[in-house]
Amino acid sequence: MTVSNTASVIDWARQPSYLYEGYKSTVKRGPTKPLIPMAHTLSELTGPVYGHDDLNPLDNDLTKNSAINGEPIGERIIVVGRVTDEADRPVRNALLEVWQANATGRYWHKVDQHDAPLDPNFRGAGRVLTDENGEYRFVTIKPGAYPWRNHHNAWRPPHIHFSIFGREFLSRLVTQMYFPGDPLLALDPIYNSIPDESARQLLVSTYAHDITTPEWALGYRFNIVLCGSRETPFETKEV
């Protein structure tokens, strides 16, 4: 069952390195020794399987799933996208977990002490599964920018965190979605840790007027491409 792979499924020319000076926390946390090549066994070619029973009805609406006594403050937005593999095949039933700051740039988290108000009606977490076409959709509030202490006058550009489970262990991805036209992107070491310009731009969502709903909310599109074993879905490797 063990298959020797000549190349990593991770495209290291377009993925960040463990050590990236601009992001200071990497210095003590990034592995330093060379990675050891790993052939793929059934353990890498499988992964947790999720279905609709795992989700709650409001998981894909962050404006409602933690509301106490009204609507959250901020600009309501609709985020859509398609999850595919590198061969452009849709990844169905991918579980997406999203989390973010509120409209003021504050997270619902005890460690976040940024001097900006919490919103009692917005905790900023949601989940959604992709459909038969690999497409997803959720509703939220546009997050605010916030300061961090990486360097003098450092501000994170507004972003939404995504954690994605694809069809196998190898496909796992955690990333961040940014917003178009943001002047903070050029100054952000986390965004700029992606070494390749075209790959970097793929982390920036596009404004989607076809998704924008009149008198209600703006639309953004963020497509996601997962790495993997490059096999036909659910076809097992030859011995």
Next chain:
Amino acid sequence: MSIQTGSQTVGPYFNIGMIRGGENSLVQDETVGQRIYIKGQLLDGDGQPVKDGCIEIWQADAHGYFNHPADPNQAQADPNFRGFGRSETLGAGFWFKTIKPGIIAGAQTPYINVRVFSRGMLIHALTRLYFSDESTNADDPLLNSVPPERRATLIAQREEFGDVPTYRFDIHLQGDQETVFFNP
């Protein structure tokens, strides 16, 4: 080929979105297999515990089957075992309650896949957990591909506490004892 989406750090606040109570216990009453605990610390380059990290594990059931369509034996997989676990690393480290996995088709010894995330890691790291009480570890091709002096970083040490054995598995992100990480 489309360009694969770039990884970004989970940041310090991932537990809002990635941590739900109970995901560090993989077993239900009906799950088949020997119960075990896995406990460990995630340690940075100064040997200090990482308090905002997240460990995910993926493993076969007690008979070596996965409840996933890529496993030809999926129909025989334990319906009461998903095989995925997740634990954040707070000051006291991480822990899982699970079962000892069986040996999967084509493998020589049991193991668990482990993925590490934390603030300060722009992309996750992958490692493997093997068990100190398995003599068949000596036959595992991946373990044998690791320089001998580094193999111990992949082997969880069995400790006895009552009825349920505990396997100790510390993960060192850097330093002399840096855990072996893999390029899949």
